[in-house]
Amino acid sequence: MAGHRPPYSRLALITTVAAIVVLVALDYLASTAS
Amino acid sequence: MSTLAEAINGETVRDQPARPRVDRFVVGVAAIGALVLGGLIWQVGSPRLVWLYLIGGGLGVALYHAAFGFTAGWRNFIVRRRSRGLRAQLLLLSAASVLFIPVIAGGHANGAIAPVGGYIVLGSFLFGLGMQLGGGCGSGTLFTVGAGNRRMLMTLVAFIAGSVLGTLHLPWWLDSPGLGPVDLVASLDPLGGVLLQVSVLLALAWVLAAVERDRHGNVERLSLRPEGSWLQTLITGGWPLLWGVIALAGLGLLTLLVSGAPWGITFAFAIWGAKALGALGMDMSQFTYWNWPYPAQALEQSVLVNVTSVMALGLLFGAMIAAGLAGRFNAGSQNRLGPRNVSAAVIGGLCMGYGARLAFGCNIGAFFSGIASGSLHGWVWFAFGFLGSIVGVALRPRFGMSN
Numbered sequence: 001m002a003g004h005r006p007p008y009s010r011l012a013l014i015t016t017v018a019a020i021v022v023l024v025a026l027d028y029l030a031s032t033a034s
Numbered sequence: 035m036s037t038l039a040e041a042i043n044g045e046t047v048r049d050q051p052a053r054p055r056v057d058r059f060v061v062g063v064a065a066i067g068a069l070v071l072g073g074l075i076w077q078v079g080s081p082r083l084v085w086l087y088l089i090g091g092g093l094g095v096a097l098y099h100a101a102f103g104f105t106a107g108w109r110n111f112i113v114r115r116r117s118r119g120l121r122a123q124l125l126l127l128s129a130a131s132v133l134f135i136p137v138i139a140g141g142h143a144n145g146a147i148a149p150v151g152g153y154i155v156l157g158s159f160l161f162g163l164g165m166q167l168g169g170g171c172g173s174g175t176l177f178t179v180g181a182g183n184r185r186m187l188m189t190l191v192a193f194i195a196g197s198v199l200g201t202l203h204l205p206w207w208l209d210s211p212g213l214g215p216v217d218l219v220a221s222l223d224p225l226g227g228v229l230l231q232v233s234v235l236l237a238l239a240w241v242l243a244a245v246e247r248d249r250h251g252n253v254e255r256l257s258l259r260p261e262g263s264w265l266q267t268l269i270t271g272g273w274p275l276l277w278g279v280i281a282l283a284g285l286g287l288l289t290l291l292v293s294g295a296p297w298g299i300t301f302a303f304a305i306w307g308a309k310a311l312g313a314l315g316m317d318m319s320q321f322t323y324w325n326w327p328y329p330a331q332a333l334e335q336s337v338l339v340n341v342t343s344v345m346a347l348g349l350l351f352g353a354m355i356a357a358g359l360a361g362r363f364n365a366g367s368q369n370r371l372g373p374r375n376v377s378a379a380v381i382g383g384l385c386m387g388y389g390a391r392l393a394f395g396c397n398i399g400a401f402f403s404g405i406a407s408g409s410l411h412g413w414v415w416f417a418f419g420f421l422g423s424i425v426g427v428a429l430r431p432r433f434g435m436s437n
Contacts, residue, residue, distance in 0.1 A: 008364035
């Protein structure tokens with residue numbers, strides 16, 4: 001029997017992962033500009 | 035058509051423990067994010083940093099799959115006198131001492147050696163208190179956030195804020211009297227240092243087991259044997275604690291060899307917070323700490339070339355992938371968050387962040403890496419962090435948190 005899988009928002013997951021990558025990329029761009 | 039066989043099978047199936055179902059969506063999204071970030075590190079940094087990112091990922095998987103929480107292990111002993119988690123930590127420290135000290139003594143890497151003073155005492159006490167209110171330590175906060183726990187995200191944000199506050203005050207604290215760095219390995223010799231540390235750690239584990247036996251009449255075992263099949267457990271989690279000990283000690287050694295310094299976490303939080311304030315327009319160079327060479331360089335450079343940040347990001351994604359493999363992503367967010375619970379997360383995070391800066395690290399940078407390097411500050415951290423945890427455990431019910 002498969003275990004119960006807790007509910008979560010797929011949109012929130014994608015947004016969070018994308019936000020981490022974008023923030024890191026922006027930080028890189030800021031470090032090259034300075 | 036319902037048959038007797040189906041009914042019997044149904045009963046049989048219901049009696050079996052639920053097997054986790056891999057959540058391909060979580061694993062896929064996390065893997066894509068991890069790959070993109072890994073690609074950026076490869077482009078901007080170096081292969082060495084990519085290795086450290088992967089090691090961080092491995093640490094995230096190990097922490098999540100073994101549920102290797104320092105906080106709960108301490109609380110279980112304080113409240114119930116169950117010592118399994120704490121004994122696993124002492125075993126980890128013993129293994130790490132055996133692995134780290136010869137490497138450091140041989141000049142192949144630097145140890146986590148820090149001065150001993152009132153700031154270590156206060157910092158570790160605050161950290162120990164904070165980790166009980168926050169619900170996780172340095173590594174615990176990061177891996178539970180990766181696993182989708184929204185309360186721990188609040189703890190992490192407060193942790194970052196507390197870290198930055200700690201950096202503003204640290205120069206003042208360091209002016210107070212102290213012993214300076216005490217390197218137990220340099221004071222003895224590598225073999226003597228390893229023998230002394232391992233003897234003390236194992237003796238402590240024996241005492242903890244004796245206390246547990248006295249209270250319960252038995253001692254919970256640290257087993258190597260998983261409940262399910264070895265391969266399935268390896269991939270989908272539920273690792274015996276000893277697997278966590280082996281993985282963390284091995285990956286800790288790899289970190290030491292590849293980066294040239296032991297594993298640390300919370301300096302990354304200080305950088306992230308300082309960068310966020312800088313982006314909001316605050317001039318961080320007005321603060322003494324951020325003029326010191328290493329912090330100033332880390333603040334100016336991209337997080338993609340900072341070892342601690344790269345490993346922390348790897349850990350976050352490693353834990354996310356592990357939670358997806360276990361089919362348990364977001365499992366920690368199913369309870370409603372009330373104001374008292376949120377307050378505890380914020381206070382706990384602030385205490386941990388501030389405390390970690392004063393104490394030269396968290397349960398990883400100071401407790402694990404400090405003791406494994408043979409630094410006295412790691413032992414002082416352990417003693418006062420534990421005292422702080424006793425107070426934190428006593429405070430938890432006031433915030434509606436069960437023990």
